[in-house]
Each structure stands twice: as C-alpha cells, then as structure tokens.
Amino acid sequence: MRDFRSERVKAIPPSGIRKFFDIAQEMEDIISLGVGEPDYDTPWNVREAAIRSIEQGQTAYTSNSGLPELRSLISRYLFDRFGVDYSPKNEIMITTGASEALDIAIRSVVNPGDEVLVAEPAYIAYTSGVMLSGGIPVYVPCTEKDHFRLTPDALMEKVTPKSKVLLCNFPNNPSGGVMSKDDYKAISDIIIDHDLLLISDEIYNELTYEGEPASAASIDGLRERTITINGFSKAFSMTGWRVGYLCAPEELCSAALKIHQYVMLSAPTGAQYAAVEALKNGWDSCAGMVSEYHVRRNLFVKSLNRAGLPCHMPKGAFYAFPSVKDTGLSDVVFAERLLKEHKVAVVPGSVFGPSGEGHLRCSYAVSRDDLLTAVARIEEFIGKL
Amino acid sequence: MPVRLMDEKDRMLLKLIEEDCRTSYAVLADMLDLDEDGVEKRIRRMEEEGIIRNYSACIDWEKAGDGHVAAILELKVTPERDFGYDKIAERIAHHNQVRSLRLISGAYDFSMLVYGKDIHEVTRFVSEQIAPMEHIKETATILIMKTYKENGYEIFEKKGRERLPYSF
Numbered sequence: 001m002r003d004f005r006s007e008r009v010k011a012i013p014p015s016g017i018r019k020f021f022d023i024a025q026e027m028e029d030i031i032s033l034g035v036g037e038p039d040y041d042t043p044w045n046v047r048e049a050a051i052r053s054i055e056q057g058q059t060a061y062t063s064n065s066g067l068p069e070l071r072s073l074i075s076r077y078l079f080d081r082f083g084v085d086y087s088p089k090n091e092i093m094i095t096t097g098a099s100e101a102l103d104i105a106i107r108s109v110v111n112p113g114d115e116v117l118v119a120e121p122a123y124i125a126y127t128s129g130v131m132l133s134g135g136i137p138v139y140v141p142c143t144e145k146d147h148f149r150l151t152p153d154a155l156m157e158k159v160t161p162k163s164k165v166l167l168c169n170f171p172n173n174p175s176g177g178v179m180s181k182d183d184y185k186a187i188s189d190i191i192i193d194h195d196l197l198l199i200s201d202e203i204y205n206e207l208t209y210e211g212e213p214a215s216a217a218s219i220d221g222l223r224e225r226t227i228t229i230n231g232f233s234k235a236f237s238m239t240g241w242r243v244g245y246l247c248a249p250e251e252l253c254s255a256a257l258k259i260h261q262y263v264m265l266s267a268p269t270g271a272q273y274a275a276v277e278a279l280k281n282g283w284d285s286c287a288g289m290v291s292e293y294h295v296r297r298n299l300f301v302k303s304l305n306r307a308g309l310p311c312h313m314p315k316g317a318f319y320a321f322p323s324v325k326d327t328g329l330s331d332v333v334f335a336e337r338l339l340k341e342h343k344v345a346v347v348p349g350s351v352f353g354p355s356g357e358g359h360l361r362c363s364y365a366v367s368r369d370d371l372l373t374a375v376a377r378i379e380e381f382i383g384k385l
Numbered sequence: 386m387p388v389r390l391m392d393e394k395d396r397m398l399l400k401l402i403e404e405d406c407r408t409s410y411a412v413l414a415d416m417l418d419l420d421e422d423g424v425e426k427r428i429r430r431m432e433e434e435g436i437i438r439n440y441s442a443c444i445d446w447e448k449a450g451d452g453h454v455a456a457i458l459e460l461k462v463t464p465e466r467d468f469g470y471d472k473i474a475e476r477i478a479h480h481n482q483v484r485s486l487r488l489i490s491g492a493y494d495f496s497m498l499v500y501g502k503d504i505h506e507v508t509r510f511v512s513e514q515i516a517p518m519e520h521i522k523e524t525a526t527i528l529i530m531k532t533y534k535e536n537g538y539e540i541f542e543k544k545g546r547e548r549l550p551y552s553f
Contacts, residue, residue: 017551024550034551041546124553173553239552295401295416302415345550372412 012128016351020335024345031374032345033362036173038237038318042274043285046236049277050270058269064261066094066245067272073279074245082215084223086247093257094267094275098203098231098244100260103129105199105227105246108255109165110135117158119150119168120353121175121321123201126167127353138163141355144312144323148177152186159194166191169201171208174352174361175321176314181214188219197252198226203244204317206235206286209294211315217247224249227256234317235286236278241271293318293364300364300371307379309360318365321349325358327385335360342377394419398427399436406440443536453500454528455484456507458515459493461523470494473520482510493525504528
C-alpha cells in the first residue's frame with residue numbers, strides 16, 4: 001500500500017509536547033501551567049444569550065461572513081478601541097475561532113515558495129499553517145533584551161526579495177511581549193518598502209496590563225496591507241465556543257471568505273449570538289478578569305524571580321516566560337524533570353521557535369494558590385540542581 | 386466619606402481583601418507591586434478611617450451541624466419627628482438576633498435578616514420583641530428555606546471544569 005499522506009503533512013514535525021501530554025495524563029496532583037486558555041467560565045449573560053438563541057430556534061447557518069449585528073458591533077469596537085475603521089459590510093468576517101481566521105488568512109495569500117516571515121517565539125500553528133500552503137517560514141527573532149518585541153533591525157535582517165508576508169502576534173503567546181503603537185510604527189516603513197502583507201494576530205489585545213493596547217492596522221500605511229485577526233476566546237473566556245474574526249480590505253477579506261464559504265460555511269450560530277452579547281454587555285466581566293490576571297502576573301513573576309528563575313515582567317497575554325539558562329538545563333529537560341519529579345507542567349520555550357530556547361512558558365491563568373504552590377515546587381527543584 | 390483620596394492600589398487592595406482577608410501582606414505586596422510595609426500602612430489607614438470595618442469568615446453553619454433558622458423580616462414603621470428612621474433603627478439593630486438591617490424603598494420601610502435556633506425562637510423574637518415596639522405598624526416574616534449564594538459566592542455544588550493539561 002502507498003503512503004497516502006501528503007508530502008506537506010509529512011513535512012510538519014510532530015508537536016513538541018505530545019510526550020509531556022502523555023506523562024501528565026498518567027499522573028495525579030499535577031499543577032498545570034501548560035494551559036493556553038482562561039480559567040474563568042464564560043460570563044453568565046453570554047451563556048444565557050446563547051441558550052436563548054437556541055430556544056428561539058436560531059439554529060440555522062448564518063450568512064458566510066457571519067451575523068450582520070455581530071459584524072457591526074466588531075466594527076464599532078475596533079474603531080472605538082483602536083481607531084481602526086473596517087466596514088461591517090465587506091471587510092469583517094466571522095470565523096470558527098481565530099485559528100480558522102489564521103488558516104484562511106495564510107491560505108488566501110501564500111503561494112508555494114513564498115517566504116513568510118514569522119516573528120518568533122510564536123504560537124505553534126503559524127509554522128504549520130505556512131507549510132501547509134507550501135510557503136517557507138522564515139523566523140524573525142524577538143528576544144528578551146528587546147522585551148520580546150519585533151524590532152526593525154531584526155526584521156531587516158530576514159527580509160529578502162522572496163518575502164511576501166509578515167506574521168506576528170502581540171501581545172505574544174508565549175513571551176507576553178507587547179507592541180505599542182510606536183513599536184508598530186517603527187517597523188511599518190520596512191513593511192511598506194518591501195511591499196509585505198502583515199497578518200496580525202491580536203487575540204490577546206484586551207489582556208494588556210501596562211499602556212494602551214495597539215492594533216497594527218491603526219498605523220498610517222498599514223491598514224491596506226494588513227489582515228487583522230481577533231476573537232472572543234481570551235477577552236471573554238470563550239475558548240470552547242470557537243468564534244473569532246478576520247478583518248481586511250475588501251479584496252483580501254473576500255479572498256479569505258472564498259475559502260471560508262467552502263470549508264466552514266459559517267461560524268457556529270449559537271456562538272455568534274453569544275459573541276453579540278459579549279460585545280454588548282461583557283465588558284465588566286472582561287475588566288474583572290483582566291485585573292485578576294494583572295495581580296496574578298505580579299505575584300507569579302515576582303515569586304519566580306525570588307525562587308531563582310529570572311523572568312522579565314510580561315506586559316500582556318497570560319504567560320510568564322522565565323529563563324532556565326542559569327540552571328544549566330535545556331528548557332526541554334527542565335520541563336520534563338519538573339513534570340516528572342515535581343508535578344508542575346510547563347511548556348518548553350523551544351516549542352515556540354529558536355528564540356524560545358532556554359525559556360519556559362508558564363500560564364498564570366490558574367488560581368493564585370496553584371501559582372504559589374507551583375513556585376514552591378519549582379524552587380525545590382532548582383535547589384536540588 | 387473617605388478622609389483622603391483613594392488611589393487605584395487602595396481600591397485593588399480592598400477588592401483583594403474583601404475576597405480573602407487572610408491573604409498575607411507579602412502576597413498582597415507582590416500582587417499590587419508594593420512592599421509589605423506599604424500594604425500594612427494602607428490597610429491600617431483604611432481601618433482607622435472606617436473603610437475596612439471588620440474581618441469575618443463566611444461559614445456554612447448547616448455543614449457545621451449547627452443549623453439555624455434565618456428569616457427576612459420586613460417592617461412598616463412610623464418615622465419619628467426629628468429623628469426620622471434612625472432612632473428606631475438603632476433600637477432594632479441592638480438585638481443580637483438581627484444580622485442585618487436596611488432601610489428600603491417600597492411597601493415596607495425596613496428589611497432585616499434575623500437568625501434563631503429554630504422557628505419558634507424566630508417567631509417569639511418577632512412577636513415579643515419587635516412587633517410590640519412603639520412606631521412599628523406592621524411586620525412580615527419570610528422564612529429562608531435555602532441559601533444558594535452569599536456574599537458573592539455561589540454555595541451549591543458545581544461540577545468541576547474539564548481542562549486539558551496542555552493547550553497552546
């Protein structure tokens with residue numbers, strides 16, 4: 001029998017933490033800082049809105065681009081919050097989570113052989129997404145000394161005539177790095193001069209703890225060459241609902257919509273009604289969660305530093321990204337031993353790209369008690385080394 | 386009324402200790418990006434100013450095997466010249482059985498929460514202590530049958546959330 005798997009699928013390396021997952025499943029009393037989702041339930045009013053929509057029989061497909069009311073609310077939100085103006089008519093589409101938005105954004109612009117600049121450390125789906133389109137991922141390092149921001153120098157170093165797309169995610173998973181408006185401005189000339197398209201994944205934008213969150217498309221000259229991706233999972237604790245959105249100038253938006261209409265048809269209808277309620281009346285809940293993440297971040301990062309794991313203060317998302325370089329262990333070995341010997345699950349930074357090497361991604365979207373217990377266990381582990 | 390202006394950290398500090406007043410100064414200091422001394426000073430000041438009134442635990446007495454009966458008691462009263470509702474309110478509040486007392490709008494004037502060992506104790510308290518008081522025109526006693534949420538915390542048993550140990 002032939003090997004039926006496609007070359008592109010075979011080229012994608014297996015997930016770097018499969019092994020950890022299996023170990024963790026077998027163990028009890030684990031504290032997991034390996035989670036990439038909020039630990040809150042979706043706000044009750046949002047859940048009620050979905051229940052009501054189901055009761056009223058709103059169970060059919062929506063239009064391909066999503067509920068008009070939801071697109072209007074997103075348009076207003078992006079304008080009020082970031083000063084970016086997208087038309088709800090033909091520049092915003094609702095997707096099945098930001099993950100789908102990412103996939104169709106890449107597929108609608110990347111040709112085989114195109115180089116896609118990926119600011120890393122980065123969410124793991126970027127590399128595979130680019131490879132599935134036949135594109136070539138080219139990593140642009142964002143390092144600790146630059147507070148994990150994307151700098152013009154780093155970008156210049158990797159741009160070639162074959163570069164077509166720049167893919168980035170700020171506030172960043174896994175580093176917690178944040179780009180301010182000025183930081184985006186600093187790279188905008190390079191993007192424009194080299195005629196690049198920017199795919200900006202801003203899913204963690206509401207989870208910004210210092211300064212105002214910024215959207216790349218708000219920078220002069222970027223809007224027409226940017227695909228903005230966002231969603232409801234992080235801001236409103238809605239990971240399981242699978243509802244996100246993609247915004248871009250009409251030509252690009254309708255290109256992505258072409259794929260979406262065939263592979264997804266429309267995002268889950270109940271989830272779209274929930275999202276409407278989130279944007280209308282979910283902001284108090286969002287603010288409450290953000291302020292809790294904020295104090296947890298302070299508590300966790302300070303405790304980690306005292307425990308002997310140097311960690312910069314992340315400005316966004318809900319991840320701390322401490323360095324284990326001083327321990328003499330690689331991030332993978334450190335994470336594996338920490339899990340097996342001290343029952344704390346973290347994700348080795350190298351999973352997210354070469355600049356993540358020597359770091360651990362620790363989610364602080366867990367209770368304060370668990371955070372402090374985890375730090376105590378980490379301290380005990382370091383003491384043994 | 387606050388004696389001096391509260392800042393963001395004061396407000397956050399209040400939120401945190403309202404949620405759990407046993408949180409240590411060290412943990413509070415980390416969370417608020419202050420030092421322990423700073424936390425202690427702020428707490429002391431807000432105690433002195435009466436912003437923080439007291440620290441208490443939220444106890445499920447039923448679980449402790451010490452179940453008691455609670456009732457909401459609503460009162461219609463005649464306000465007194467010169468004192469309005471305040472004087473009568475104080476006289477009612479002095480009773481140990483009264484857990485809370487509020488002036489309310491609507492058909493009744495006061496709403497209070499009353500505890501007793503059993504239903505007889507509660508009704509005796511109402512008929513012997515409260516109803517005969519001067520200025521009290523009418524009472525309505527509403528028995529509490531079950532408490533589902535108290536001080537912002539849901540009390541009923543919930544199924545734990547299923548969460549993957551790793552997700553990206």
